[in-house]
Amino acid sequence: MSSLQNKSLVSINDYTPEELIQILDIAESFEKKMPAGLLEDKVISTLFYEPSTRTRLSFESAVNRLGGHIVGFSEAANSSVTKGETLKDTVLTVSNYSDLIVIRHPVEGSARYASEIAPVPVVNAGDGANQHPTQTLLDLYSIRKTQGTLDGLNIFMVGDLKYGRTVHSLLIALSEFNTTFNFISPEELRVPEGYKLILEKKGLKYYEHTDFTEIISRADIVYMTRVQRERFSDPLEYEKVKNIYILRKSMLENTKENMRILHPLPRVNEIDTSVDSSPKAYYFQQALNGVYVRQAIIASILGLV
């Protein structure tokens, strides 16, 4: 029996490095040959209190392609939340209708709370600026697939490193794999101190920069991120930093042959569309990898692999 059976995935710290690798291996086998019908009698609910394209639809695609069923809502406005229903009541009710709950919510800690009260496992699809662990697993999958390893890589993280939840979970996961980090952000959007402390405790090297044009040649992975407009309380502060980094094709000239550009998407302006035709642009394949990885997560938690 998998050690992940019935185990909620709320934070990337919930999984050991061995369990992370186990998910990647299962996802790889699903990419090679998808086990049609694996989720035949299973119902998965998706409760999205915040907008989403990739996470929600890739979960739905993942389940549909394995013969399972999806219930849920894509915005709280379509649910009884508008009548004042609490998160607790919604989660307890939906637990009756499904074998596993996937939840995205703007409040940090909401997925943890849901996992503590729900009688079925809960998967965090993003809680505020905190964590996005299923994105991290697909990011790890994409890194391993393109680099052939997770060990000893030089990872550049660019953009909103303060509010970007995908950055926070990925940083924690990669800290298990002897990674060197280069953080590129404006002063206002630097990686929170708590994350840097974790790296220091593990003896990992990290460097902070406000520009990366001169150093991009050292990168194995450039992980671009969007400035998270929805997390700013002052719109003027957002306006100041929104277009601070734009990756252009000319910047790729002296980069490593095998360097790949990742982005959790959606992008706004931070990757110029001219980059899309470069073989180093990997963000749309990265989004596809989300299907295999989310299938692996669901199948593991439901004890089907």
Ligand code: CP
């Ligand atoms: N990467 C990601 O979380 O995208 P969505 O917001 O579209 O789900």
